[in-house]
Amino acid sequence: MDIEDVLLEMVGSNLVLILLALFILFCILTGVRIVPQSQKFVVERFGRLRSVLGPGINLIVPFLDRVAHKISILERQLPSMNQDAITSDNVLVAVETSVFYRIIEPEKTVYRIRDVDAAISTTVAGIVRSEIGRMELDQVQANRSSLIDAVRTQVASQVDDWGIEVTRAEILDVNLDQATRNAMLQQLNAERARRAQVTEAEGQKRAVELQADANLYAAEQEAKARRVLADAEAYATQVVAVAIAENGLEAAQYQVALKQVEALNKMGAGTGNQTIVLPANAVEAFGDAFKMLRGAK
Template identity: 75%
Template sequence: MDINEFLATNGVTLFLAALVILAVWKAVNIVPQSEKHVVERFGRLRAVLGPGINFIVPFLDRVAHRISILERQLPNAEQDAITKDNVLVKVETSVFYRILQPEKTVYRIRDVDGAISTTVAGIVRAGIGEMDLDEVQSNRQQLIDQIKAQVAYAVEDWGIEVTRAEILDVNLDQQTRDAMLQQLNAERARRAQVTEAEGRKRAIELKADADLYAAQKAAEARRISADAEGYATQVVAKAIADNGLEAAQYQVALKQVEALTAVGQGAGKQTIFVPANALEAFGDAFKMLKGKGGA
Protein backbone atom coordinates (compact mmCIF):
# COMPACT_ATOMS: atom_id res chain seq x y z
CA MET A 1 0.00 0.00 0.00
CA ASP A 2 1.51 3.25 -1.08
CA ILE A 3 1.27 6.53 0.73
CA ASN A 4 -1.70 7.76 -1.29
CA GLU A 5 -3.74 4.70 -0.49
CA PHE A 6 -2.76 4.98 3.24
CA LEU A 7 -3.82 8.59 3.31
CA ALA A 8 -7.05 7.84 1.50
CA THR A 9 -7.86 5.03 3.91
CA ASN A 10 -6.78 6.65 7.16
CA GLY A 11 -7.08 10.37 6.36
CA VAL A 12 -10.33 10.78 8.16
CA THR A 13 -8.93 8.98 11.18
CA LEU A 14 -5.85 11.21 11.25
CA PHE A 15 -7.99 14.29 10.86
CA LEU A 16 -10.23 13.29 13.71
CA ALA A 17 -7.19 12.49 15.89
CA ALA A 18 -5.64 15.84 15.13
CA LEU A 19 -8.96 17.52 15.82
CA VAL A 20 -9.23 15.78 19.20
CA ILE A 21 -5.69 16.77 20.13
CA LEU A 22 -6.38 20.36 19.13
CA ALA A 23 -9.65 20.39 21.06
CA VAL A 24 -7.95 19.09 24.18
CA TRP A 25 -5.20 21.63 23.74
CA LYS A 26 -7.68 24.48 23.45
CA ALA A 27 -9.92 23.15 26.23
CA VAL A 28 -7.18 23.17 28.86
CA ASN A 29 -6.27 26.60 30.07
CA ILE A 30 -3.54 27.06 32.70
CA VAL A 31 -3.69 30.42 34.45
CA PRO A 32 -0.57 31.70 36.31
CA GLN A 33 -0.89 32.76 39.94
CA SER A 34 -0.38 36.42 39.04
CA GLU A 35 -3.12 36.55 36.39
CA LYS A 36 -6.80 36.19 35.71
CA HIS A 37 -8.19 35.31 32.30
CA VAL A 38 -11.40 36.72 30.86
CA VAL A 39 -13.19 34.17 28.64
CA GLU A 40 -15.68 35.20 25.94
CA ARG A 41 -18.15 33.17 23.95
CA PHE A 42 -19.26 34.70 20.69
CA GLY A 43 -18.04 38.08 21.88
CA ARG A 44 -19.82 38.04 25.25
CA LEU A 45 -18.38 37.51 28.71
CA ARG A 46 -18.46 33.84 29.59
CA ALA A 47 -16.27 33.45 32.69
CA VAL A 48 -13.27 34.72 34.59
CA LEU A 49 -10.65 32.05 35.17
CA GLY A 50 -8.54 32.08 38.32
CA PRO A 51 -5.04 30.66 38.84
CA GLY A 52 -4.57 26.92 38.12
CA ILE A 53 -5.96 24.48 35.53
CA ASN A 54 -9.25 25.52 33.93
CA PHE A 55 -11.33 23.97 31.17
CA ILE A 56 -13.26 25.84 28.51
CA VAL A 57 -15.34 24.74 25.54
CA PRO A 58 -12.97 24.60 22.58
CA PHE A 59 -13.83 26.54 19.42
CA LEU A 60 -16.70 28.24 21.26
CA ASP A 61 -14.90 29.90 24.16
CA ARG A 62 -11.73 31.93 23.89
CA VAL A 63 -9.46 33.76 26.29
CA ALA A 64 -10.03 37.37 25.28
CA HIS A 65 -8.01 39.12 28.01
CA ARG A 66 -5.13 38.08 30.22
CA ILE A 67 -5.11 40.50 33.15
CA SER A 68 -2.27 40.80 35.66
CA ILE A 69 -3.52 41.10 39.24
CA LEU A 70 -0.16 42.25 40.59
CA GLU A 71 0.03 45.64 42.29
CA ARG A 72 0.87 48.38 39.85
CA GLN A 73 2.37 51.82 40.26
CA LEU A 74 1.27 54.72 38.14
CA PRO A 75 4.04 56.95 36.79
CA ASN A 76 4.75 59.86 39.12
CA ALA A 77 2.52 62.75 38.13
CA GLU A 78 2.90 66.45 38.87
CA GLN A 79 -0.02 68.84 38.79
CA ASP A 80 -0.55 72.48 39.69
CA ALA A 81 -2.89 73.42 42.51
CA ILE A 82 -3.86 76.63 44.28
CA THR A 83 -4.20 76.66 48.03
CA LYS A 84 -6.95 78.38 49.99
CA ASP A 85 -4.66 81.38 50.59
CA ASN A 86 -3.96 81.68 46.83
CA VAL A 87 -0.48 80.13 46.68
CA LEU A 88 0.43 78.17 43.56
CA VAL A 89 2.03 74.81 44.34
CA LYS A 90 3.19 71.86 42.26
CA VAL A 91 2.23 68.55 43.81
CA GLU A 92 3.99 65.33 42.83
CA THR A 93 1.91 62.22 43.50
CA SER A 94 2.24 58.48 43.13
CA VAL A 95 -0.58 55.90 43.24
CA PHE A 96 -0.48 52.13 43.62
CA TYR A 97 -3.41 49.92 42.62
CA ARG A 98 -4.35 46.41 41.59
CA ILE A 99 -7.18 44.89 39.60
CA LEU A 100 -9.61 42.76 41.58
CA GLN A 101 -12.42 42.28 39.05
CA PRO A 102 -11.02 42.10 35.52
CA GLU A 103 -14.49 41.75 33.98
CA LYS A 104 -15.27 45.30 35.14
CA THR A 105 -11.90 46.71 34.18
CA VAL A 106 -11.84 45.47 30.58
CA TYR A 107 -15.44 46.31 29.76
CA ARG A 108 -15.90 49.64 31.57
CA ILE A 109 -12.69 51.59 31.05
CA ARG A 110 -10.30 51.76 28.12
CA ASP A 111 -7.18 53.39 29.64
CA VAL A 112 -6.97 52.45 33.31
CA ASP A 113 -3.76 54.33 34.09
CA GLY A 114 -4.91 57.49 32.33
CA ALA A 115 -8.30 57.41 34.07
CA ILE A 116 -6.76 56.99 37.52
CA SER A 117 -4.20 59.75 36.87
CA THR A 118 -6.95 62.17 35.83
CA THR A 119 -9.02 61.26 38.88
CA VAL A 120 -6.07 61.76 41.23
CA ALA A 121 -5.24 65.15 39.70
CA GLY A 122 -8.77 66.42 40.23
CA ILE A 123 -8.95 65.15 43.80
CA VAL A 124 -5.55 66.67 44.66
CA ARG A 125 -6.54 70.08 43.30
CA ALA A 126 -9.84 70.01 45.18
CA GLY A 127 -8.21 68.90 48.44
CA ILE A 128 -5.43 71.49 48.35
CA GLY A 129 -7.90 74.21 47.41
CA GLU A 130 -9.57 73.69 50.82
CA MET A 131 -6.31 74.09 52.80
CA ASP A 132 -3.87 76.91 53.49
CA LEU A 133 -0.24 76.47 52.54
CA ASP A 134 0.82 75.85 56.14
CA GLU A 135 -1.85 73.16 56.45
CA VAL A 136 -0.65 71.49 53.25
CA GLN A 137 2.88 71.32 54.68
CA SER A 138 1.90 70.18 58.17
CA ASN A 139 -1.12 67.95 57.40
CA ARG A 140 0.29 66.00 54.49
CA GLN A 141 -0.80 62.64 55.91
CA GLN A 142 -4.37 63.88 56.23
CA LEU A 143 -4.31 64.96 52.60
CA ILE A 144 -2.89 61.58 51.55
CA ASP A 145 -5.66 59.73 53.38
CA GLN A 146 -8.25 61.98 51.77
CA ILE A 147 -6.85 61.35 48.29
CA LYS A 148 -6.72 57.60 48.82
CA ALA A 149 -10.30 57.42 50.10
CA GLN A 150 -11.74 59.54 47.30
CA VAL A 151 -9.77 57.75 44.55
CA ALA A 152 -10.84 54.36 45.94
CA TYR A 153 -14.48 55.46 45.81
CA ALA A 154 -14.10 56.85 42.28
CA VAL A 155 -12.54 53.68 40.78
CA GLU A 156 -14.76 51.22 42.61
CA ASP A 157 -16.92 50.66 39.48
CA TRP A 158 -13.81 49.72 37.53
CA GLY A 159 -13.00 46.70 39.69
CA ILE A 160 -9.82 48.34 41.00
CA GLU A 161 -8.44 48.62 44.52
CA VAL A 162 -6.22 51.59 45.37
CA THR A 163 -3.61 50.21 47.78
CA ARG A 164 -1.46 53.30 48.35
CA ALA A 165 -1.46 56.99 47.52
CA GLU A 166 1.56 59.16 48.22
CA ILE A 167 2.37 62.86 47.96
CA LEU A 168 6.07 62.80 47.13
CA ASP A 169 6.71 66.52 47.13
CA VAL A 170 5.05 69.93 47.31
CA ASN A 171 7.05 72.50 45.35
CA LEU A 172 6.69 76.29 45.38
CA ASP A 173 7.75 78.91 42.88
CA GLN A 174 10.92 80.87 43.65
CA GLN A 175 9.11 84.08 44.63
CA THR A 176 7.02 82.26 47.22
CA ARG A 177 10.09 80.48 48.54
CA ASP A 178 11.93 83.79 49.00
CA ALA A 179 8.96 85.26 50.87
CA MET A 180 8.70 82.22 53.10
CA LEU A 181 12.45 82.37 53.79
CA GLN A 182 12.18 86.00 54.88
CA GLN A 183 9.24 85.12 57.12
CA LEU A 184 11.18 82.21 58.60
CA ASN A 185 14.23 84.40 59.33
CA ALA A 186 12.01 87.01 60.97
CA GLU A 187 10.37 84.35 63.11
CA ARG A 188 13.77 82.99 64.16
CA ALA A 189 14.94 86.49 65.13
CA ARG A 190 11.77 87.04 67.14
CA ARG A 191 12.21 83.75 68.96
CA ALA A 192 15.84 84.60 69.72
CA GLN A 193 14.80 87.95 71.20
CA VAL A 194 12.08 86.31 73.26
CA THR A 195 14.52 83.69 74.52
CA GLU A 196 17.08 86.35 75.44
CA ALA A 197 14.44 88.44 77.24
CA GLU A 198 13.22 85.40 79.14
CA GLY A 199 16.80 84.61 80.12
CA ARG A 200 17.36 88.12 81.50
CA LYS A 201 14.05 87.94 83.34
CA ARG A 202 14.97 84.60 84.85
CA ALA A 203 18.39 85.91 85.93
CA ILE A 204 16.76 88.89 87.67
CA GLU A 205 14.28 86.58 89.38
CA LEU A 206 17.04 84.27 90.59
CA LYS A 207 19.12 87.23 91.90
CA ALA A 208 16.07 88.60 93.70
CA ASP A 209 15.45 85.18 95.24
CA ALA A 210 19.10 84.96 96.32
CA ASP A 211 19.00 88.44 97.88
CA LEU A 212 15.77 87.60 99.68
CA TYR A 213 17.25 84.35 100.97
CA ALA A 214 20.38 86.16 102.23
CA ALA A 215 18.26 88.83 103.93
CA GLN A 216 16.13 86.16 105.58
CA LYS A 217 19.21 84.32 106.85
CA ALA A 218 20.79 87.57 108.12
CA ALA A 219 17.55 88.47 109.93
CA GLU A 220 17.40 84.98 111.36
CA ALA A 221 21.02 85.28 112.61
CA ARG A 222 20.29 88.66 114.21
CA ARG A 223 17.21 87.22 115.85
CA ILE A 224 19.18 84.29 117.26
CA SER A 225 21.92 86.67 118.49
CA ALA A 226 19.33 88.92 120.09
CA ASP A 227 17.70 85.92 121.72
CA ALA A 228 21.09 84.82 123.10
CA GLU A 229 21.87 88.29 124.43
CA GLY A 230 18.46 88.51 125.96
CA TYR A 231 18.89 85.13 127.60
CA ALA A 232 22.29 86.15 128.99
CA THR A 233 20.82 89.38 130.30
CA GLN A 234 18.04 87.45 131.95
CA VAL A 235 20.56 85.10 133.60
CA VAL A 236 22.61 88.03 134.91
CA ALA A 237 19.52 89.84 136.07
CA LYS A 238 18.31 86.73 137.83
CA ALA A 239 21.71 86.24 139.50
CA ILE A 240 21.70 89.86 140.71
CA ALA A 241 18.16 89.47 141.92
CA ASP A 242 19.06 86.26 143.79
CA ASN A 243 22.51 87.21 145.15
CA GLY A 244 22.52 90.96 145.12
CA LEU A 245 25.33 93.26 143.96
CA GLU A 246 27.97 90.84 145.15
CA ALA A 247 27.11 88.45 142.31
CA ALA A 248 27.57 91.18 139.72
CA GLN A 249 30.91 92.19 141.17
CA TYR A 250 31.96 88.54 141.18
CA GLN A 251 31.16 88.23 137.44
CA VAL A 252 33.13 91.42 136.67
CA ALA A 253 36.10 90.20 138.70
CA LEU A 254 36.00 86.84 136.99
CA LYS A 255 36.07 88.49 133.55
CA GLN A 256 39.05 90.64 134.63
CA VAL A 257 40.98 87.58 135.78
CA GLU A 258 40.24 85.80 132.48
CA ALA A 259 41.38 88.85 130.52
CA LEU A 260 44.68 89.14 132.41
CA THR A 261 45.28 85.42 132.03
CA ALA A 262 44.78 85.68 128.27
CA VAL A 263 47.24 88.57 128.10
CA GLY A 264 49.80 86.57 130.00
CA GLN A 265 49.52 83.65 127.54
CA GLY A 266 50.27 85.80 124.50
CA ALA A 267 53.63 86.50 122.79
CA GLY A 268 56.29 88.22 124.96
CA LYS A 269 54.73 86.91 128.14
CA GLN A 270 57.97 87.05 130.24
CA THR A 271 57.28 90.65 131.35
CA ILE A 272 53.82 92.20 131.62
CA PHE A 273 53.20 95.85 132.50
CA VAL A 274 49.75 96.59 133.82
CA PRO A 275 48.29 99.70 135.39
CA ALA A 276 48.04 99.91 139.17
CA ASN A 277 44.29 99.93 139.09
CA ALA A 278 44.42 96.71 137.08
CA LEU A 279 46.51 95.10 139.84
CA GLU A 280 44.00 96.29 142.39
CA ALA A 281 41.21 94.86 140.30
CA PHE A 282 43.13 91.61 140.05
CA GLY A 283 43.56 91.56 143.85
CA ASP A 284 39.92 92.27 144.41
CA ALA A 285 38.94 89.57 141.98
CA PHE A 286 41.31 87.10 143.66
CA LYS A 287 39.82 87.90 147.05
CA MET A 288 36.30 87.45 145.76
CA LEU A 289 37.25 84.18 144.06
CA LYS A 290 38.94 83.03 147.27
CA GLY A 291 35.91 84.04 149.24
CA LYS A 292 33.70 82.10 146.88
CA GLY A 293 35.95 79.14 147.18
CA GLY A 294 35.87 79.32 150.98
CA ALA A 295 32.15 79.58 150.91
Protein backbone atom coordinates in the same frame (compact mmCIF):
# COMPACT_ATOMS: atom_id res chain seq x y z
CA MET B 1 -9.30 -5.66 -8.24
CA ASP B 2 -5.57 -5.63 -8.42
CA ILE B 3 -3.10 -4.96 -5.62
CA GLU B 4 -2.56 -1.32 -6.54
CA ASP B 5 -6.24 -0.52 -6.10
CA VAL B 6 -6.25 -2.21 -2.70
CA LEU B 7 -3.23 -0.24 -1.59
CA LEU B 8 -4.73 3.05 -2.78
CA GLU B 9 -7.95 2.30 -0.95
CA MET B 10 -6.07 1.48 2.26
CA VAL B 11 -3.97 4.64 2.01
CA GLY B 12 -7.08 6.73 1.38
CA SER B 13 -8.92 5.32 4.40
CA ASN B 14 -5.88 5.76 6.62
CA LEU B 15 -5.45 9.34 5.42
CA VAL B 16 -9.01 10.11 6.40
CA LEU B 17 -8.41 8.65 9.83
CA ILE B 18 -5.22 10.65 10.20
CA LEU B 19 -6.93 13.85 9.16
CA LEU B 20 -9.80 13.12 11.52
CA ALA B 21 -7.37 12.49 14.36
CA LEU B 22 -5.53 15.72 13.56
CA PHE B 23 -8.82 17.62 13.52
CA ILE B 24 -9.83 16.18 16.90
CA LEU B 25 -6.43 17.05 18.30
CA PHE B 26 -6.71 20.58 16.95
CA CYS B 27 -10.16 20.98 18.52
CA ILE B 28 -8.83 19.78 21.84
CA LEU B 29 -5.90 22.15 21.68
CA THR B 30 -8.08 25.12 20.72
CA GLY B 31 -10.74 24.22 23.28
CA VAL B 32 -8.41 23.94 26.25
CA ARG B 33 -6.97 27.10 27.76
CA ILE B 34 -4.39 27.06 30.54
CA VAL B 35 -4.46 30.40 32.36
CA PRO B 36 -1.39 31.45 34.41
CA GLN B 37 -1.84 32.38 38.06
CA SER B 38 -1.10 36.06 37.40
CA GLN B 39 -3.64 36.48 34.58
CA LYS B 40 -7.30 36.27 33.63
CA PHE B 41 -8.63 35.64 30.10
CA VAL B 42 -11.67 37.41 28.66
CA VAL B 43 -13.55 35.12 26.27
CA GLU B 44 -15.84 36.42 23.53
CA ARG B 45 -18.35 34.58 21.33
CA PHE B 46 -19.14 36.33 18.10
CA GLY B 47 -17.75 39.58 19.50
CA ARG B 48 -19.76 39.44 22.73
CA LEU B 49 -18.51 38.76 26.26
CA ARG B 50 -18.87 35.07 26.98
CA SER B 51 -16.89 34.43 30.18
CA VAL B 52 -13.77 35.23 32.18
CA LEU B 53 -11.32 32.41 32.64
CA GLY B 54 -9.47 32.17 35.95
CA PRO B 55 -6.06 30.59 36.61
CA GLY B 56 -5.82 26.90 35.77
CA ILE B 57 -7.28 24.65 33.02
CA ASN B 58 -10.39 25.96 31.27
CA LEU B 59 -12.51 24.72 28.36
CA ILE B 60 -14.05 26.80 25.58
CA VAL B 61 -15.98 25.94 22.47
CA PRO B 62 -13.60 25.78 19.50
CA PHE B 63 -14.39 28.01 16.52
CA LEU B 64 -17.13 29.77 18.50
CA ASP B 65 -15.27 31.15 21.49
CA ARG B 66 -12.00 33.00 21.43
CA VAL B 67 -9.73 34.58 24.01
CA ALA B 68 -10.06 38.28 23.22
CA HIS B 69 -8.02 39.77 26.10
CA LYS B 70 -5.35 38.50 28.43
CA ILE B 71 -5.32 40.72 31.52
CA SER B 72 -2.64 40.72 34.18
CA ILE B 73 -4.00 40.83 37.72
CA LEU B 74 -0.65 41.69 39.30
CA GLU B 75 -0.38 44.89 41.33
CA ARG B 76 0.74 47.81 39.19
CA GLN B 77 2.36 51.11 40.01
CA LEU B 78 1.58 54.25 38.10
CA PRO B 79 4.52 56.48 37.27
CA SER B 80 5.03 59.25 39.83
CA MET B 81 2.77 62.17 39.02
CA ASN B 82 3.32 65.87 39.74
CA GLN B 83 0.43 68.30 39.89
CA ASP B 84 0.00 71.81 41.21
CA ALA B 85 -2.53 72.62 43.91
CA ILE B 86 -3.52 75.73 45.85
CA THR B 87 -4.15 75.56 49.59
CA SER B 88 -6.96 77.40 51.34
CA ASP B 89 -4.49 80.13 52.37
CA ASN B 90 -3.54 80.68 48.69
CA VAL B 91 -0.16 78.94 48.66
CA LEU B 92 0.85 77.14 45.46
CA VAL B 93 2.31 73.69 46.11
CA ALA B 94 3.61 70.99 43.78
CA VAL B 95 2.47 67.55 44.93
CA GLU B 96 4.18 64.32 43.86
CA THR B 97 1.95 61.25 44.13
CA SER B 98 2.18 57.56 43.40
CA VAL B 99 -0.68 55.04 43.10
CA PHE B 100 -0.69 51.24 43.24
CA TYR B 101 -3.64 49.27 41.87
CA ARG B 102 -4.68 45.89 40.53
CA ILE B 103 -7.41 44.72 38.16
CA ILE B 104 -9.89 42.41 39.88
CA GLU B 105 -12.73 42.40 37.31
CA PRO B 106 -11.21 42.35 33.82
CA GLU B 107 -14.59 42.39 32.06
CA LYS B 108 -15.26 45.89 33.48
CA THR B 109 -11.79 47.17 32.74
CA VAL B 110 -11.85 45.95 29.14
CA TYR B 111 -15.28 47.21 28.16
CA ARG B 112 -15.62 50.40 30.25
CA ILE B 113 -12.27 52.19 30.05
CA ARG B 114 -9.72 52.53 27.29
CA ASP B 115 -6.59 53.81 29.07
CA VAL B 116 -6.58 52.71 32.68
CA ASP B 117 -3.36 54.47 33.72
CA ALA B 118 -4.40 57.81 32.24
CA ALA B 119 -7.85 57.57 33.81
CA ILE B 120 -6.46 56.84 37.28
CA SER B 121 -3.87 59.62 36.94
CA THR B 122 -6.54 62.16 36.05
CA THR B 123 -8.76 61.01 38.92
CA VAL B 124 -5.92 61.21 41.45
CA ALA B 125 -4.92 64.69 40.28
CA GLY B 126 -8.45 66.00 40.71
CA ILE B 127 -8.86 64.46 44.16
CA VAL B 128 -5.48 65.77 45.38
CA ARG B 129 -6.29 69.32 44.23
CA SER B 130 -9.70 69.13 45.91
CA GLU B 131 -8.36 67.84 49.22
CA ILE B 132 -5.44 70.27 49.41
CA GLY B 133 -7.76 73.15 48.53
CA ARG B 134 -9.56 72.51 51.83
CA MET B 135 -6.39 72.70 53.94
CA GLU B 136 -3.93 75.36 54.93
CA LEU B 137 -0.25 74.87 54.18
CA ASP B 138 0.61 73.91 57.77
CA GLN B 139 -2.13 71.29 57.75
CA VAL B 140 -0.85 69.82 54.49
CA GLN B 141 2.60 69.41 56.00
CA ALA B 142 1.42 68.12 59.38
CA ASN B 143 -1.54 65.93 58.33
CA ARG B 144 -0.04 64.11 55.37
CA SER B 145 -1.26 60.73 56.60
CA SER B 146 -4.88 61.89 56.77
CA LEU B 147 -4.52 63.42 53.31
CA ILE B 148 -3.21 60.12 51.95
CA ASP B 149 -6.14 58.23 53.51
CA ALA B 150 -8.65 60.66 51.99
CA VAL B 151 -7.06 60.37 48.53
CA ARG B 152 -6.98 56.56 48.67
CA THR B 153 -10.59 56.32 49.83
CA GLN B 154 -11.95 58.64 47.15
CA VAL B 155 -9.87 57.10 44.36
CA ALA B 156 -11.03 53.62 45.36
CA SER B 157 -14.69 54.66 45.27
CA GLN B 158 -14.40 56.32 41.86
CA VAL B 159 -12.53 53.52 40.07
CA ASP B 160 -14.74 50.76 41.43
CA ASP B 161 -16.87 50.83 38.25
CA TRP B 162 -13.76 50.02 36.24
CA GLY B 163 -13.11 46.77 38.10
CA ILE B 164 -9.98 48.18 39.74
CA GLU B 165 -8.81 47.96 43.33
CA VAL B 166 -6.55 50.76 44.59
CA THR B 167 -4.16 49.11 47.04
CA ARG B 168 -2.04 52.12 47.96
CA ALA B 169 -1.88 55.83 47.31
CA GLU B 170 1.18 57.75 48.46
CA ILE B 171 2.06 61.45 48.56
CA LEU B 172 5.79 61.36 48.06
CA ASP B 173 6.58 65.06 48.40
CA VAL B 174 5.01 68.49 48.74
CA ASN B 175 7.20 71.22 47.22
CA LEU B 176 6.84 75.00 47.44
CA ASP B 177 7.93 77.69 45.05
CA GLN B 178 11.09 79.66 45.84
CA ALA B 179 9.28 82.81 47.01
CA THR B 180 7.22 80.84 49.51
CA ARG B 181 10.29 79.02 50.72
CA ASN B 182 12.10 82.31 51.33
CA ALA B 183 9.12 83.70 53.23
CA MET B 184 8.88 80.56 55.36
CA LEU B 185 12.62 80.69 56.05
CA GLN B 186 12.33 84.30 57.23
CA GLN B 187 9.40 83.34 59.43
CA LEU B 188 11.36 80.41 60.85
CA ASN B 189 14.38 82.60 61.62
CA ALA B 190 12.15 85.18 63.28
CA GLU B 191 10.53 82.48 65.40
CA ARG B 192 13.93 81.15 66.44
CA ALA B 193 15.08 84.66 67.39
CA ARG B 194 11.90 85.20 69.40
CA ARG B 195 12.38 81.94 71.26
CA ALA B 196 15.98 82.84 72.01
CA GLN B 197 14.91 86.22 73.42
CA VAL B 198 12.19 84.58 75.50
CA THR B 199 14.68 82.04 76.84
CA GLU B 200 17.19 84.75 77.69
CA ALA B 201 14.51 86.86 79.39
CA GLU B 202 13.32 83.88 81.40
CA GLY B 203 16.92 83.18 82.43
CA GLN B 204 17.42 86.76 83.57
CA LYS B 205 14.12 86.68 85.44
CA ARG B 206 15.14 83.48 87.17
CA ALA B 207 18.53 84.95 88.09
CA VAL B 208 16.85 88.02 89.62
CA GLU B 209 14.45 85.79 91.55
CA LEU B 210 17.31 83.67 92.88
CA GLN B 211 19.31 86.78 93.85
CA ALA B 212 16.27 88.21 95.62
CA ASP B 213 15.82 84.92 97.47
CA ALA B 214 19.49 84.97 98.44
CA ASN B 215 19.28 88.55 99.70
CA LEU B 216 16.13 87.74 101.66
CA TYR B 217 17.79 84.70 103.20
CA ALA B 218 20.88 86.73 104.15
CA ALA B 219 18.69 89.43 105.70
CA GLU B 220 16.75 86.84 107.66
CA GLN B 221 19.96 85.24 108.94
CA GLU B 222 21.42 88.62 109.88
CA ALA B 223 18.20 89.51 111.71
CA LYS B 224 18.33 86.22 113.57
CA ALA B 225 21.95 86.86 114.53
CA ARG B 226 21.06 90.32 115.80
CA ARG B 227 18.21 88.92 117.82
CA VAL B 228 20.52 86.35 119.35
CA LEU B 229 23.12 89.02 120.14
CA ALA B 230 20.45 91.29 121.64
CA ASP B 231 19.15 88.40 123.70
CA ALA B 232 22.68 87.70 124.93
CA GLU B 233 23.30 91.33 125.82
CA ALA B 234 19.94 91.52 127.54
CA TYR B 235 20.78 88.40 129.49
CA ALA B 236 24.19 89.84 130.45
CA THR B 237 22.58 93.08 131.54
CA GLN B 238 20.07 91.14 133.56
CA VAL B 239 22.88 89.18 135.24
CA VAL B 240 24.72 92.40 136.04
CA ALA B 241 21.56 93.93 137.40
CA VAL B 242 21.02 90.92 139.62
CA ALA B 243 24.65 91.08 140.80
CA ILE B 244 24.36 94.79 141.58
CA ALA B 245 21.14 94.14 143.45
CA GLU B 246 22.81 91.41 145.48
CA ASN B 247 26.36 92.79 145.95
CA GLY B 248 25.80 96.47 145.48
CA LEU B 249 28.53 98.82 144.25
CA GLU B 250 31.32 96.25 144.24
CA ALA B 251 29.62 94.21 141.51
CA ALA B 252 29.23 97.29 139.33
CA GLN B 253 32.89 98.25 139.82
CA TYR B 254 33.84 94.67 138.96
CA GLN B 255 31.92 94.82 135.71
CA VAL B 256 33.47 98.19 134.73
CA ALA B 257 36.93 96.91 135.52
CA LEU B 258 36.32 93.81 133.40
CA LYS B 259 35.30 95.93 130.40
CA GLN B 260 38.39 98.14 130.85
CA VAL B 261 40.69 95.13 130.85
CA GLU B 262 39.04 93.73 127.70
CA ALA B 263 39.47 97.10 125.99
CA LEU B 264 43.18 97.23 126.84
CA ASN B 265 43.66 93.70 125.53
CA LYS B 266 42.04 94.61 122.20
CA MET B 267 44.16 97.75 121.86
CA GLY B 268 47.31 95.88 122.65
CA ALA B 269 46.53 93.12 120.18
CA GLY B 270 46.53 95.54 117.23
CA THR B 271 49.35 95.61 114.65
CA GLY B 272 51.87 98.44 114.26
CA ASN B 273 53.17 101.00 116.68
CA GLN B 274 50.46 102.26 118.97
CA THR B 275 50.45 104.96 121.61
CA ILE B 276 47.87 104.77 124.37
CA VAL B 277 47.09 107.96 126.28
CA LEU B 278 45.58 107.35 129.69
CA PRO B 279 44.20 109.77 132.28
CA ALA B 280 46.25 110.42 135.42
CA ASN B 281 44.01 108.34 137.63
CA ALA B 282 43.63 105.52 135.11
CA VAL B 283 46.49 103.50 136.58
CA GLU B 284 44.95 103.55 139.98
CA ALA B 285 41.59 102.64 138.54
CA PHE B 286 43.07 99.69 136.64
CA GLY B 287 44.95 98.67 139.75
CA ASP B 288 41.75 98.62 141.69
CA ALA B 289 40.15 96.68 138.85
CA PHE B 290 42.90 94.05 138.88
CA LYS B 291 42.58 93.77 142.62
CA MET B 292 38.85 93.27 142.26
CA LEU B 293 39.45 90.69 139.56
CA ARG B 294 41.88 88.77 141.74
CA GLY B 295 39.52 89.07 144.60
CA ALA B 296 36.70 87.80 142.49
CA LYS B 297 38.79 84.80 141.46
